[in-house]
Amino acid sequence: MQIAKKYFTEGLIQLTILLSLIGVRVDIDSYLSGYYTPLIEINLGPSSAYIQTPFHNLRDTLDGYSVHPKCPELDYFFASRRLLDEVRTLGSPRFPTQLTAWLVHQVSASNRADCGPSTSNNTDTSSGLESPGEGARDGSEHLPDSGQEVCQTTPELGQGPCSAGASRFSKEENHTQVKEEEETAPLIQLAHSSTLEQESLLEGITALSDPARHLPPTIDINEHWSNLLSLSVTDLDDLDSLVTDTDITSAISHDVSLHDAMVSGSGAFGVALDRSDAQPVSQQQRTLFRLESTGSSHSDVSPGMALGLAALPFASVCNLTGNESHSAVGGCLDEAVFDQINQLGLEGLDTIDNQLMGCLESINPEVLEDLDSDSGLSLESSSGSPVSPGSSEMSSSSSSYCEDECGATGYSSDVDSVPSKGIVDYTTWSPVDLSESVWHDHSYPSPSFFNQPSVTLPHKSIKEEPLSDDDGPMLEERELSRDELRARAMCIPFSVLQIVNMPVEEFLEVLDGHGFSPEQVTLLRDIRRRGKNKLAAQNCRKRKLDAITGLQEEVERLQAQRDRLLREKQLTAKTMGAVGQQIKQLTRDVLARLRDESGQPLNPERYTLLCRANGSVVVQPVRRPTVSTAAGNKTDKRKKEKKQ
DNA sequence: CTTCGGTGTCATGTA
DNA sequence: CGTACATGACACCGA
Numbered sequence: 001m002q003i004a005k006k007y008f009t010e011g012l013i014q015l016t017i018l019l020s021l022i023g024v025r026v027d028i029d030s031y032l033s034g035y036y037t038p039l040i041e042i043n044l045g046p047s048s049a050y051i052q053t054p055f056h057n058l059r060d061t062l063d064g065y066s067v068h069p070k071c072p073e074l075d076y077f078f079a080s081r082r083l084l085d086e087v088r089t090l091g092s093p094r095f096p097t098q099l100t101a102w103l104v105h106q107v108s109a110s111n112r113a114d115c116g117p118s119t120s121n122n123t124d125t126s127s128g129l130e131s132p133g134e135g136a137r138d139g140s141e142h143l144p145d146s147g148q149e150v151c152q153t154t155p156e157l158g159q160g161p162c163s164a165g166a167s168r169f170s171k172e173e174n175h176t177q178v179k180e181e182e183e184t185a186p187l188i189q190l191a192h193s194s195t196l197e198q199e200s201l202l203e204g205i206t207a208l209s210d211p212a213r214h215l216p217p218t219i220d221i222n223e224h225w226s227n228l229l230s231l232s233v234t235d236l237d238d239l240d241s242l243v244t245d246t247d248i249t250s251a252i253s254h255d256v257s258l259h260d261a262m263v264s265g266s267g268a269f270g271v272a273l274d275r276s277d278a279q280p281v282s283q284q285q286r287t288l289f290r291l292e293s294t295g296s297s298h299s300d301v302s303p304g305m306a307l308g309l310a311a312l313p314f315a316s317v318c319n320l321t322g323n324e325s326h327s328a329v330g331g332c333l334d335e336a337v338f339d340q341i342n343q344l345g346l347e348g349l350d351t352i353d354n355q356l357m358g359c360l361e362s363i364n365p366e367v368l369e370d371l372d373s374d375s376g377l378s379l380e381s382s383s384g385s386p387v388s389p390g391s392s393e394m395s396s397s398s399s400s401y402c403e404d405e406c407g408a409t410g411y412s413s414d415v416d417s418v419p420s421k422g423i424v425d426y427t428t429w430s431p432v433d434l435s436e437s438v439w440h441d442h443s444y445p446s447p448s449f450f451n452q453p454s455v456t457l458p459h460k461s462i463k464e465e466p467l468s469d470d471d472g473p474m475l476e477e478r479e480l481s482r483d484e485l486r487a488r489a490m491c492i493p494f495s496v497l498q499i500v501n502m503p504v505e506e507f508l509e510v511l512d513g514h515g516f517s518p519e520q521v522t523l524l525r526d527i528r529r530r531g532k533n534k535l536a537a538q539n540c541r542k543r544k545l546d547a548i549t550g551l552q553e554e555v556e557r558l559q560a561q562r563d564r565l566l567r568e569k570q571l572t573a574k575t576m577g578a579v580g581q582q583i584k585q586l587t588r589d590v591l592a593r594l595r596d597e598s599g600q601p602l603n604p605e606r607y608t609l610l611c612r613a614n615g616s617v618v619v620q621p622v623r624r625p626t627v628s629t630a631a632g633n634k635t636d637k638r639k640k641e642k643k644q
Numbered sequence: 645c646t647t648c649g650g651t652g653t654c655a656t657g658t659a
Numbered sequence: 660c661g662t663a664c665a666t667g668a669c670a671c672c673g674a
Contacts, residue, residue, distance in 0.1 A: 070653080159652090481652090502661065504661090504663085529653095529654095530653065530654090532654075532662095532663070532664080533652085533653070533664085533665095534651085534652060534653075535664095536663085536664055536665060536666085537651080537652070537653080537665090537666080538651085538652095539664090539665080539666090540665060540666055540667095541650085541651085541666095543665090544666090647674100648673100648674090649672100649674090650671100650672085650673090650674105651670100651672080651673105651674095652667085652669100652670085652671080652672100653668100653670080653671100654667100654668085654669080654670100655666100655667090655668085655669105656664100656665100656666085656667085656668105657664100657666085657667105657671080658664080658665080658666105658669085659662100659663085659664080659665105
C-alpha cells in the first residue's frame, strides 16, 4: 500500500510537471465545441442515443433534401447547415455584440448537451463553485471577453486567457495549474465533438497513430479523447491531502464551468467533494476533483497506476480557443451567412417590382381589366391614337385587334421578352400606350398587322395594299405570312391578327354573319388556330428559355455553395487532426510518466487511457483485437526482451 | 455542304 | 362539346 501511494504520488507530481512542461495550447474553432456535445452524450452512456437525432432532424428540415442520403458530403453539409443556422438565429457575426451572443449560445448548447446521466454530482460541484467569483467565472466561461479581463488582472502569468483562474492561487502552483488547464483544453474540445468531427479526428489520428498499434481506430480514439477526464485509482486516501496541499486542481476548478463539472462527475468525484467540504479550505481553493480511494471499484486498473483526475477544467477550453479561432471561423461564417442571404433571391424583387409598377402605371386601367378576361379583349387602346390612314375606320373590331396583344400574354414573362419585329414596328407604327408594347409582346410579324392600323370593321373589306404602302411594300411583301396570303386568296376581309385575336363570340359572329363559304370558314378557323398556337409556341419557348436560365443560375449558386462547404470541411478536418495529434501526444506523455508496480514507466504501446461512461478515466492495457495477435505480441516482446 | 438556332405548324393533352 | 392553352415533335429557313 505504501508503495502504491508512493508510486502514485510520484506519478502525480510527474504528471503536474509534465503538464507544465508541455504547455500545448490548442486553438480550436470555438464553434466546434458546440458540435462536440453529442459525443459527450455518447460517452455518457444512457444518453448516447441523443447523438442520432441532430442529423436526422436536419435532414428533414433543412436543405438536406437536395443532397443524396448516401452522399459522403452529407454530414459536412449538415454540420455547416447547423452552424449556419446557429449564426443565423443570432444575426450577423460581424458585429461584436452579435459575436458575443453567439459565443454565449454556443456554451449554452454545450450546457444543454452536457446534462447527461453524470449530473448526479452537480450539487457537489455547485457547492464548490459558489465562490465569490462565481458569477464572474460563469461569465468568463461563456464569454471570452471575461476571460480576457481576468487575464489582464494577472499579466505576469502570460499564459493566455485561461490563466485567469490560476492567478488566484499560490504562485508555486500557478504554472502547473495553468498548464493543466491548457492540457485539458484539447480533451474538452474533443469531448464536445460530434460523430462527424469524430470521424474527421479519426482520420487524423489514424494518420498519426503508431503503426505498431493494431487497435481499431474507434477504440483508439475513444481511449484517447477521454484520457484525462478522470482517473480512478485505488487506495488513494492520502492523496486527498496531497491535492489539498498542492491545490493542483483548485485553480483549475475556477475555470471549470458547472456543466463541465457535471460531465466529469463520477463516484469518486462526488466523494472527493464531500471530503473537501469538511476541510477548512477557502472557496477559491475548493477542488472540483480529488484523488480518492475507491477501493476495488475499478478492478481493471492496475493498483496505483491511475491518477485521480476525476474532474478537469473543461470550460477553460472555450476561453482558450474562442478568441483566436473565432476570427478564423468568422470568415466562413460570414461567407455562409451572406451567401444564404443572397440566396434568398430578394434582390430581384426590387427590379421586378419596379418593372411591374412601371407597367401598371403606364397601362390603361381598362387594359388591366382586359388582362383578367379570358378572351383578352383589348379595348380601344389604339383608337385614341392617330394611327394610320385607316384609323378612321376604327370599329368594334379594333377591340379585337388590340386584344391580340392582351390575349397572348399568358404570363408575366412577356414583360421582359425580347421585342420581336412586330413589336418594334407596332410601336413605331402606333404611338399607343407603352403598356401595349410591354404587355402585348406577341411578335406576330404579319405585315397585315402593320397595314391594319385601322382595325377594320368586319363588314368592310379594306385593302391592305394601300396601307402597306406606308410602311413600305418591300416589308409587306417580304413578311406576308402564308395565312395572310391564303386570306387574300380567299378574299377574307380580316387580317390574321384580327382573326386570331378577336373574341370567340365575335369570331363566331363573323363566321355566321358574312356568308363565308365553307372553305373560307375553314381557313378562318385554321388561321385562328394557327395564330393562337403560334403565340402559344412563342410563350412556351420563352418559358423554356427562362427555365433553362434559372436552372443555370441555380447550378452556379449550388457550385458556389459546394465550394464553400468543401472549404469548411477541410478546415474542420484540419482542426480535428491537430486535436487528435495533441491528444495522442498527451496520452503518451501521461503514460510515460506513470509507473507500474516495478517502477517502470508505462509503455504507451501497452497501456492507454480509457474513459468510462461514468466519467472516470482509467489506465487500461491495450487489448489486442484477437487473442492470437495478443499472443503474438507477447511472444514478440519476449523475443525482443531476450534479444536485449 | 452541314450545323444550329429560330420559327411556324401539327398533334395531343389538359383545364 | 368547344375553346384556349401548353407542349413535344417535325419541318423549314437563314446565318
